[in-house]
Amino acid sequence: MKCEYCEIAKGKLQGEKIYEDKKIVAILKETAVTHGHVVVFPKKHYVIMEMVPDSLINYIFNVANKLSVAIFESLGVQGTNIIVQNGTGAGQKTPHFSVEIIPRREEDGLQLDWKPKQLLEEEMDLAFTTLKGEGNKFSEIVGKDQGQDQEEEKEVVIDDAKTDTEAVLEKKDEENYLLKSLNKIP
Numbered sequence: 001m002k003c004e005y006c007e008i009a010k011g012k013l014q015g016e017k018i019y020e021d022k023k024i025v026a027i028l029k030e031t032a033v034t035h036g037h038v039v040v041f042p043k044k045h046y047v048i049m050e051m052v053p054d055s056l057i058n059y060i061f062n063v064a065n066k067l068s069v070a071i072f073e074s075l076g077v078q079g080t081n082i083i084v085q086n087g088t089g090a091g092q093k094t095p096h097f098s099v100e101i102i103p104r105r106e107e108d109g110l111q112l113d114w115k116p117k118q119l120l121e122e123e124m125d126l127a128f129t130t131l132k133g134e135g136n137k138f139s140e141i142v143g144k145d146q147g148q149d150q151e152e153e154k155e156v157v158i159d160d161a162k163t164d165t166e167a168v169l170e171k172k173d174e175e176n177y178l179l180k181s182l183n184k185i186p
């Protein structure tokens, strides 16, 4: 059976592409959970997240974040759910890794809430011991540089063509967005 997302990436199947570059495609879902539901996926076929190279994961989430901002701004929604259904047990339907961006509005009727249940003490102990053991291996797996405070310095682009007014307006836009974003902080 042909992979739907590969066919869209190759242009053999029509998809409502809203963004495309050399590595990834973002489409508007026709069978959407809520209106404005977008899916981002790599052009190359990877079935699950573990198969996707780190740099590509970074890139996909970077773009997903920006699309989420665009959706939040342009559709005037109250929030977005950014979801990976990783594996059939997690509800993955298409065998091609993707990130779903689901615009959320109050009372949109979508049920993504779950009720946490209290674990028994033994269950808790077992999960903790197992995952703690795994966690100790993480530093080797992810590299020792990770987890350090190494926020990249923001590249400052000086555009001579821009007037001071333009620069101030841009700054204002950025502040407005930040203010609006506060509404989605839980």
Ligand SMILES: [Zn+2]
Pocket (backbone or CB within 6 Å): 003, 004, 005, 006, 007, 044, 045, 046, 095, 096
């Ligand atoms: Zn595929």
